[in-house]
Amino acid sequence: MRDWNAMSDDEFRRAAIDFIETHCPASLRHREDQPRWSEAGIWYHKMAEHGWLAPSWPVEHGGMALKPSKHMIYLEEWNARGVPTVMQQGPLNVGPALLANGTPEQIAEYLPKILSGEHLWCQGFSEPGAGSDLAGVRTEAVIEGDEFVINGQKIWTSGALDANQIYVLARTDKTVSKQKGLSFILVDMAQHGVTVKPIHTIKHDAEFGEVFLDDVRAPVANLVGGMNRGWTVAKSLLGFERIFAGSPHFGRSALRQLVEMLRLTGKDNDPVILDRVAEVKLDIEDIAAAFEALAQEVKQGHSFGFEVSTLKVINSESYARVTDLMMEIAGERGATFGPAALGEGSPDLFKSFLSARAPMIYGGTAQIHRNILAKNVLGLPDTPDAAPRPSTATPAPSGDSMAAELQNAADRIVADMGDMARTRGLRRSLPGHDAGLLQTIAELGWFAILVPEADGGIGLGLEEMGAVIRALEKGFMSEPLLPIAVLGARALVQADGEARDALLAGMVDGEVRPALALGFDGALPDVRMVDGRLTGTCDMVAGGMAATHFLVPARGDCGLGLYVIPAGATGVTLTARWRADESPVGVLALDGVPPESSVAHGDVAARAIETAIDETRLVVSAGLIGLSEQLVDMTVDYMKVRKQFDTPIGAFQALQHKIVDLYIQKEITLGTYGYGLRLASEGELEMGALRAKGRASGAASRIAREAIQLHGAIGFTDEHDVGLYLKRVMTLAAWLGDASAHRRRFVETGAVVASEG
Ligand SMILES: Cc1cc2nc3c(=O)[nH]c(=O)nc-3n(C[C@H](O)[C@H](O)[C@H](O)COP(=O)(O)OP(=O)(O)OC[C@H]3O[C@@H](n4cnc5c(N)ncnc54)[C@H](O)[C@@H]3O)c2cc1C
Structure with missing residues (x-):
């Protein structure tokens, strides 16, 4: 028995390609129609013979037990090479459903017959009157002796024309609620009373058919998961199917x-x-x-x-x-x-x-899944007078990782010191931050989270910093930790000049707060170094009002350098520009200023700046996730209490689907952020940053815009916090490149056309 998981991904992919190219007949591949069993059975048997038929089953039952990444490769190659799906209900659904719910006898009886191709399965769930409302099935099963007698009609049954077995959802108790009276029964189709009629699909194949059941019999031993427990089994089976569809x-x-x-x-x-x-x-x-x-x-x-x-x-x-x-x-x-x-x-x-x-x-359908999410995750009501239920859209941080601990600690700061009135009071004011809060942050050592231990810092990573920023942004504490503890700190960490060590040491207690002086969209500023003096302007010095030192990139006869200028030095003028969230960003004008020191030159300087910017992009993504979480939460809460037409607006399906889409965007962003962190840890920081920041910027902007719409006019007022969040999102989404800028970078890497070719 081969251990597929022990292979490298490349080896496994090659093995899959080799198997397909050797054994899957060309006549079956890339077909417009769904080939029938008479033609495609040979391929099913080849898969079984070479152990490729049941990728998710355990090895002891003849499966491949593939881990997810390998399973993904399997699916990709099957699809890319136009391999047909042949009677997949058995391997894909029946096997896993029996392994989860069946008796040992059922597992022993049915699994080998799936592998041998003796049993070809189809799914008898849908009926003419029971589609989305699947629990409305009317097919009935009545016990007579040791058999079920089944009557009814199934429809849209994929593979029905070739199958010889069907698993049906049938009503076994009409006296209880719809879901409670259903049973899951395995039925042999090779018997009198089973009639199959083809239905031609839009693609002109006979992918599905109708199955009529007239006094059809199945042994009581074919009941799976217990009497009247069919809904539970069906749901677990649909889980496998949905995973596949997902x-x-x-x-x-x-x-x-x-x-x-x-x-x-x-x-x-x-x-x-x-x-x-x-x-x-x-x-x-x-x-x-x-x-x-x-x-x-x-x-x-x-x-x-x-x-x-x-x-x-x-x-x-x-x-x-x-x-x-x-x-x-x-x-x-x-x-x-x-x-x-x-x-x-x-x-x-x-x-x-x-x-x-x-x-x-x-x-x-996609609509039914939105209903499921609206009800079960967001807790939105079904009916006008339903009692409100909690939303689980933003789960509390769990686990005992350092990131979860820091997120909890930041949540506590928000709970103790967070106050929207305080934040509102800071708008359009200078220096635009709360000195007391900055002091607390310094005491907690958060300015030095990303400073290596060798330099006296805490020496944690981007994930841990992201956890703090996510919680603080969610609580609308936008004190300039991001520009100083991430952008400034990381530029310094990656520099190599003598002044570097002293500045980093000063960051540990927050005495030194460096701000990297950039132009718009993360570009290098227009500053020249001539005769040992710096002249020019930096348009976007985030954190500039809280900075003790500016790190200024400048070009001169010796190329690019990164220079240190203390705030308040002669020849330095710092003015405020108001960002969309009404917080100040510094505009730094330098008029023949001699730098205090230089911390990097040439390639080192360029790399330090680029790396710091990409690392900041990743951490900003975490901040945008925090903001998105709060926007989704506050909108869901509002939808539960705001009534129109005597109904909470959250009971209107059109609005439920809208907010579910925003929730989905937030969830996908979380996945992309995690992936971005992984890429960064594997040495692909640039790609990780552009993926995470691009997704987070686009998703958060959409969430914020639609959150305003879902609030109606109150969302258009300065009084309501949703507007503050929109402004903060638009600020962070645009900082260091918005979604379309990151898409452009993605195109420039060549990844759009290269890897798929
Ligand atoms: C290619 C294909 C293969 C299939 N294979 C099988 C199979 O092998 N076995 C099997 O049992 N079934 C199978 N089906 C059937 C499939 O499960 C149903 O089509 C599906 O559950 C939807 O039911 P329906 O077609 O009756 O649509 P309906 O339920 O009538 O829905 C019509 C429209 O109304 C929307 N809608 C309905 N109720 C709501 C609601 N409460 N809120 C919002 N929108 C709603 C739906 O989203 C849809 O847009 C297959 C379908 C297809 C297309």
């Missing part, structure tokens, strides 16, 4: 097609198109990061949470957006039935476009 492999395959299509149309250099492709690519990649995190948790034994619904919605809709964009870019050449008219090797764009409609419908 996996980004469809989207990734469609992206491959999109990139191929760009090449064929010669549009792979068009900046406008590349920007749009970058947008969907980043969406799919961020979903992939969130999916991988969820799959990892599931593998570690955590049960499915509502994250599955989050992923199902965003994934299915993003997949559809990729194919929409494909059709739009291809124009009439793509609107062809069969391969697009783009020359040799054209992909079948229209088939992809049609296929992408299905995941938004099966396994629970």
Whole structure:
């Protein structure tokens, strides 16, 4: 038995490609229609024979027990190489459902028959009158002796034409509430009373059919999970199915097609198109990061949470957006039935476009998943007079990691000292921060969180700093910790001049507070070093009003240098410019100022500045997450109490779906931020920063704008805090590059067209 997980990802991918290329007949691949069992059974048997049929099952039951990253590669290669899905209900759903809910006898009986291809399964859930309202099934099962007798009709049953087994959800008790009277029963289709009729899909295949059950029999031993417990089993099974639908492999395959299509149309250099492709690519990649995190948790034994619904919605809709964009870019050449008219090797764009409609419908429609999230996560009411329930949109930090401890500590500072009246009082005032709070922060050592221990600091990482900033921003404590303890500190840490050590030592108790003097959007300022003196202007000195020292990048005859100027030195003029949140940013004018010292030159200076900016971008993302959390929380709370038409506005479905979309954006940002931290720790700081900051800026701005809309006119007043949060979001989202600037950087890295090619 091979240990697939012991292979490197590359080795595993090669093995998968090799297996597909060797054994999957070309006639089955990249087909517009869904091949029938008579044709595709050979491939099913090959997968079983070589151990590739059941990627998620445990090894002892003949599965591959793939860890999530490997499973993702498996799905990607299957899709990329146009491998058909052949009777996948058995391996994908029935196996895992029996392993979770079945008896040892059922597991022993059914799993080997799935692997051998003797049993081909289909899913009998939906009925003509029970789609989204699945618990409304009317198919009935009545016990006679040691058998169930089943009568009813199932519809949209995928693979029904080839299956010989069907698992049905049937009503076994009509006296209790809808969900409580259902049972999950395994039924042999090869018997009198089972009639299957094909239904042709929009793609012209017979992917699904109708199944009529007239006095059909199944042994009572085929009941799974207990009498009248079918709803629980069905839900766990739908969890597996939704995980599958939440996996980004469809989207990734469609992206491959999109990139191929760009090449064929010669549009792979068009900046406008590349920007749009970058947008969907980043969406799919961020979903992939969130999916991988969820799959990892599931593998570690955590049960499915509502994250599955989050992923199902965003994934299915993003997949559809990729194919929409494909059709739009291809124009009439793509609107062809069969391969697009783009020359040799054209992909079948229209088939992809049609296929992408299905995941938004099966396994629970995107709307139903939004309902689930609105009710179960946000606690929004179903009915006008429902009692309010708590929202779990922002869970309390958990675990005993240093990051969680720091986040808790910052939460306590917010609880003790946070006060919106205090913050309001600081607006458009100078120096624009609360000196007492800065002192407390200094005493806690937070200015030195990112200063290495060797330099006398606390020596923690970006994740820990991010935890503090996330909590402080959530509590609207926007004291200039970010520009000084992150941007300034990290520029200094990565410098190498003599003055560096003394300045860092002074940061430990907050006596030294360095601010990196930059231009707009993180650009180097327009400052020249001539004859040992600095002259020029720095337009965006964040934290400038609290700084004791300015770190000024300047060019001269010897190239780039990073120079230290004490605040208040002769020839220095510092004026305030008001940012969108009405906090001051310094505009630093230097008129022939001799620097106190220099801390870096040439490449070292350039790297110190670039690295500090990228590290700050990552930590700012955490701050934007904190702001987004507060915006979602305060909007949900408002929607529960604000009544119109005698109804809390949170009971209106149109608004529920809107706020759920904002919650989903926040969740995806959390995943991307975690991924960005990981990339940074693996030496890919620039990519990590642009991914995290791009996502966080775009998502938080959208959340803030729509939060105003959901509040109505009160949100348009200065009195309500939601406006303050909007302004803070717009400030941080724009700082050091907004979402579109980061997308441009992403395009410049070549990643948009390269990795999919
Ligand atoms: C390709 C494909 C394969 C399928 N395979 C199977 C299968 O193998 N086995 C099986 O049992 N089923 C299968 N289905 C059926 C699928 O599960 C149902 O189509 C789905 O649950 C939706 O039900 P419906 O089609 O009856 O739509 P309806 O429930 O009638 O919904 C119609 C529209 O109304 C919306 N809507 C309904 N109720 C609400 C509400 N409360 N709030 C907001 N919006 C609402 C829906 O989102 C949808 O947009 C398959 C479907 C497809 C497309």
